[in-house]
Amino acid sequence: MSFTPLDLPQGIIQLITDELPSPADFILHQKLISHVKESKEGKRIILSVSEGWAKWQAIASKHNVNLAQEENSGSLTFVDISSFEPEESGLRQIFNVVVEALKECTPDSLVILDDVSTLEWIGVSTLDILRFCRALRAQCIKHQATLLIRHHLVVYGMPDQLFRDLMQLATYHVDVRPLASGRSGAVSGEVALHLGPNALPPASVKPIPRSRAVQYRLTDSGSIFFERGNSHGVL
Template structure:
């Protein structure tokens, strides 16, 4: 059975969703899977919309003790909004590059991780970039941030995951999406059902190759077009995937 989480590492993944079918579950599952598989590696969550309590609650349902990971300095959650506001206060004005201090903080975490002799194969999650654009950060600044994060992750053999809420205007995708798509190796596409809401089905999910997909091992990855998208149902702490017209199949 297809699983959107059976991907080689390190890679860059763009996750898109819509407000009626949020991809929170995918972000949490990537983190949980990474902690279980890479017990001595680094995880960094750059969170815009969810606090630490939420990440801890979801992880605990899969027997992941995030406070323990925090104490071991292998898991770090950075409240992006608070960090950016603190940078403005510290500088006394809006800095010319609004994400410079945030980026340097991430660089520092990688350096400390390397100095501690921990495993590579780190994970960086940016959730969610759309909200930063909605509160007034320019698309060009956000694009530069994502390019810098991708270069940093490539240098450190880390996986980068970026979540972006899709907003269509006049039938065209927004410019930020086009830029993010150009950076990614794979695009995880989470959508609502075309037929509307259902009590048994939460939405559908597809996996597309990105422009850089063939720099990985494509034979190991089974992509899914929208026409062949799997449906999913959210449970208390997980997601169940199944083919259209069937309720069978568990991730």
């Protein structure tokens, strides 16, 4: 079966990593838009550090999705993490918002944490971030909700300690990287899929190693995925 980052099962913990030349925000936005269109009963919770509400609204509106309407109906909860104090007590307040939003939710709800790297950069300790992510994971498992966590890798080929810790929580790791030769007009980057310690049975989703990474091209309407050397063939 061909793989795109949007094809993964519901109710998983998905760690998404990227690098500066190939940001993975398109995966988060497309996942949110698809979720709004396909899951009428599910709830959406966005915990955003680096992107404001206006950016999320603007991108969704291009796909005929009205996030303000979703928020007003109670189907979507948006939390601007930068408005909280960068310390453990601030994360506890954010966690309480998530717990409240997940009450009486359906099993196909979605939680997005974008992103843990910026939390670290604004002064939250690695230990507090990890505890926060563990608590989010526990809540999502309890309510059978999907959790997406984005983490920026600063140094190519050198995963940091936070990444290694987060991997222990993940069902799957979606690895977004730029082309070694640099970005071109036809190809924006590559995506590989790695199994986490809590991956589902092998028959459910097959890993895509870096050596056979799927390539993608960003367009005004979203993203197109294709095998290497086949930039015109959509998966």
